[in-house]
Amino acid sequence: MFESFYGMTRTPFSRDIPTDHLYQSTMLEETFGRLNYAAQRQMFAVVTGDCGTGKTTAIRYFKECLDEAKFTVMYLADSKLTPRHFYKGLLEQLGCEAKFYRGDAKRQLHKEIELMQGIHHLQPVVIVDEAHLLDREMLEEVRFLLNTKMDARSPMSLILVGQSELWERFQLQTYAAIRQRIDIQCKLPHMDRAQMGEYVKKHLTYAGVEQDIFSDNAVDEIFRYSSGTARLVNKVCTHSLIYGSQNKRRIIDDHMVKFVVQGELS
Ligand SMILES: Nc1ncnc2c1ncn2[C@@H]1O[C@H](COP(=O)(O)OP(=O)(O)OP(=O)(O)O)[C@@H](O)[C@H]1O
Numbered sequence: 582m583f584e585s586f587y588g589m590t591r592t593p594f595s596r597d598i599p600t601d602h603l604y605q606s607t608m609l610e611e612t613f614g615r616l617n618y619a620a621q622r623q624m625f626a627v628v629t630g631d632c633g634t635g636k637t638t639a640i641r642y643f644k645e646c647l648d649e650a651k652f653t654v655m656y657l658a659d660s661k662l663t664p665r666h667f668y669k670g671l672l673e674q675l676g677c678e679a680k681f682y683r684g685d686a687k688r689q690l691h692k693e694i695e696l697m698q699g700i701h702h703l704q705p706v707v708i709v710d711e712a713h714l715l716d717r718e719m720l721e722e723v724r725f726l727l728n729t730k731m732d733a734r735s736p737m738s739l740i741l742v743g744q745s746e747l748w749e750r751f752q753l754q755t756y757a758a759i760r761q762r763i764d765i766q767c768k769l770p771h772m773d774r775a776q777m778g779e780y781v782k783k784h785l786t787y788a789g790v791e792q793d794i795f796s797d798n799a800v801d802e803i804f805r806y807s808s809g810t811a812r813l814v815n816k817v818c819t820h821s822l823i824y825g826s827q828n829k830r831r832i833i834d835d836h837m838v839k840f841v842v843q844g845e846l847s
Pocket residue numbers: 594595596597598602603604605606609630631632633634635636637638639743744811812815
């Protein structure tokens with residue numbers, strides 16, 4: 582649509598941007614460093630942040646950077662996860678058919694993990710995304726993964742990823758047993774204005790555009806609308822590019838962004 586008008590070779594602000602073209606914010610690097618540490622030492626990590634701040638993207642980046650010869654990553658993102666589906670999902674990712682009963686499936690998973698470590702020398706990393714949607718029973722079940730051998734040694738690294746409310750829940754007394762076991766915590770903030778400017782540039786570079794399309798004032802306006810949330814930045818930029826191309830405007834200014842926000846996004 583707008584790509585040919587702006588001479589783009591790829592679509593910017595898309596969800597499927599390859600990890601080697603991501604905006605390398607200090608936040609992304611820091612999250613990666615912490616998760617890498619958690620994976621090396623089989624720790625329990627929790628990643629939280631407001632919706633659209635880039636948690637799943639950070640996980641995607643982490644997963645692709647991990648050494649495949651050392652780690653096996655299992656990733657689940659299912660808001661309606663039940664304990665049975667949890668074990669089934671993990672076992673399927675290990676290429677196993679899960680036993681029917683939850684207790685059997687759980688033992689089966691622990692056995693597979695022991696084999697993985699003992700024979701193949703691979704460390705398991707379990708990632709549960711959208712964890713803020715899980716109920717307490719399910720969160721406890723996930724946490725029990727770490728609880729074999731009488732808590733003496735964790736059999737894997739576990740990473741829970743969820744919106745900020747997950748962290749707020751962990752502050753409640755009923756979640757104390759989980760909270761106390763958290764080794765590493767990552768909170769993803771919103772981008773500030775300067776970071777967001779770099780983020781927009783990075784997406785345009787990925788699309789093959791070197792010149793600026795958004796004026797400085799337009800970027801201010803994008804920041805006002807998005808508060809530095811990546812998904813909202815993507816949305817307002819995409820809508821502005823569509824509008825700009827339809828009106829044959831090479832440069833998108835703040836008035837155009839305002840018009841798009843008021844007309845289409847508010
Ligand atoms: N570092 C980055 N570089 C480029 N694009 C990014 C980056 N981080 C996030 N994005 C973009 O922002 C969008 C939203 O990010 P993501 O889906 O990771 O957010 P989230 O925090 O997981 O949201 P939710 O809480 O709704 O699951 C992604 O589709 C991606 O295109």
